[in-house]
Amino acid sequence: MNTLLTWLGNKDLENMQADKGAAIATLAIKSKIPFDKIVILSNKDEQLWPKFERYLKKQLAINHRPFDDIQVFKAHINSPIDYPSIAKASEHWIAKLSDEAQTLSINLTSGTPTMTTLSVLIGKGKPNTHFLQTTPDNQLIEVDIPLDFVHTYVKSAAKNIASSASALSIHSAAFAALTSQSxxxxxxxxxxxxxxxxxxxxxxxxxxxxxxxxxxxxxxxxxxxxxxxxxxxxxxxxxxxxxxxxxxxxxxxxxxxxxxxxxxxxxxxxxxxxxxxxxxxxxxxxxxxxxxxxxxxxxxxxxxxxxxxxxxxxxxxxxxxxxxxxxxxxxxxxxxxxxxxxxxxMPALRERKQDIPELVNQLISQINHVGAKHPQYKSKNICEKGIEFISNQAWPGNIRELWSTLNRACLWSDSEMITANDLADALLASHKPQQDADISMSIHDKIDIVQLTDEIQKNYVKAALKASGNVKKQATQMLGLKDHQTLTNWMKRLQIDIDK
Structure with missing residues (x-):
């Protein structure tokens, strides 16, 4: 498979509006080897992405080039000149696509100089990666970056005197696929x-x-x-x-x-x-x-x-x-x-709550990419309350369970925005908590069994409140209590306050 990775430039969008060619269209049409897949990264003008995808597919169809797998993906960057966030996004996509493809071509024309710089720094570490750019009159140029570039870069990094651009990335490209905000x-x-x-x-x-x-x-x-x-x-x-x-x-x-x-x-x-x-x-x-x-x-x-x-x-x-x-x-x-x-x-998902928003975005992006192959599918997003709901759940099946739940929510909802209620409906009920297999005591051991029981009850009430977003009616049902007044009485007895 031959893949093109590119940022979505302002000129690409401007020329699309005027029905003229620009860097991305030129590369896709004039490359010696047709691209089986085109991945486009952007962090703005999201309302224009579907139109650009349709425009590019039309141009490729006219020129008898593959056009089935073209998609614009949201790049989570702080700004078009922010090195750390652009480095992270570039590492993630270059590592992923170079593994999947026979050849990976990277467009150096579209995007900011920061994007181009980091694409070269990261892309040169992949043996199957090539670089392309276009001239102002839409001519394609294959970029020949000196072969000793990688050796110079690695040597400098090994001596801890690498250029400031290369030092900005926290993790090596090898670990880019692992979400690590926590x-x-x-x-x-x-x-x-x-x-x-x-x-x-x-x-x-x-x-x-x-x-x-x-x-x-x-x-x-x-x-x-x-x-x-x-x-x-x-x-x-x-x-x-x-x-x-x-x-x-x-x-x-x-x-x-x-x-x-x-x-x-x-x-x-x-x-x-x-x-x-x-x-x-x-x-x-x-x-x-x-x-x-x-x-x-x-x-x-x-x-x-x-x-x-x-x-x-x-x-x-x-x-x-x-x-x-x-x-x-x-x-x-x-x-x-x-x-x-x-x-x-490996930490459980409940131990890395800070990673959940990015993990959700990645999983939703994957689900949308697969779903886009079906004509009736609507691309989905998760609302902030939905992210908060996800963060409050236990997830005994961890990321795999989260992925399955998001899939069900996207499948069952006809809306483009997945809510906390959609996620609650898609969440499978877990089994009853396991009890300790054996409890042993020595003859001189003493415990306060009443206090022990209260602590267990307190932990479960707090967990139910957290999972329900402090909705007493739902927490009452989770705990099998008679009504929410009973839950209120328990909370008073156990000295539990709801966080405001």
């Missing part, structure tokens, strides 16, 4: 960047839906193995009899149906990274072979005694408590300590 994520990414540049195995822990696979990709992209393959496997999806063959390969005739030699995931990832998702699900016999691969860098194909030497970095992930699995005899202790060198603990 202190928890900022601290985590600093740690992850250090792990990325090392060669140690990494173990990513966290609840379901917290983005463990996204973090694994970022660590790989931020490592010295970034240009080598990454292979991904969900260990929980293994058929018992195929786990060995899938990971380590097999020789012809090793089992019924093995009609030729097969290189397993370790060989496929040689020189790169192997990501083992839900590593706690691996059978014990496979854990032994995995430990040998980590310790000695060698594997054996099923049905073959000849060792094969591989250079593979392991990143593993799980939502389970591996220490408990070790105690239960379900996971090898020696393998755990081999994996648990660079440990990343």
């Amino acid at each position: 202190p928890a994520m900022k601290a985590l990414i600093v740690k992850a960047q250090k792990i990325a540049v090392s060669e140690v195995p990494a173990l990513i822990l966290g609840e379901t839906g917290t983005g463990k696979e996204l973090m694994a990709h970022a660590i790989h992209k931020g490592s010295l193995r970034a240009n080598k393959p990454i292979r991904i496997v969900n260990c929980g999806a293994f058929a018992q009899n195929l786990a060995d063959s899938t990971l380590f390969g097999h020789k012809k005739g090793a089992f019924t149906g093995a009609d030729k030699d097969y290189a397993g995931l370790f060989e496929q990832a040689d020189g790169g990274t192997l990501f083992l998702d839900e590593v706690g699900e691996l059978p014990l016999d496979i854990q032994v072979k995995l430990l040998r691969a980590l310790q000695q860098g060698e594997i054996n194909r099923l049905g073959d005694n000849k060792p094969i030497y591989v250079d593979v970095r392991i990143i593993a992930a799980t939502h389970q408590d591996l220490q408990q699995q070790i105690a239960a005899g379900q996971f090898r202790e020696d393998l755990f300590y081999r994996l648990a060198v660079g440990i990343i603990q």
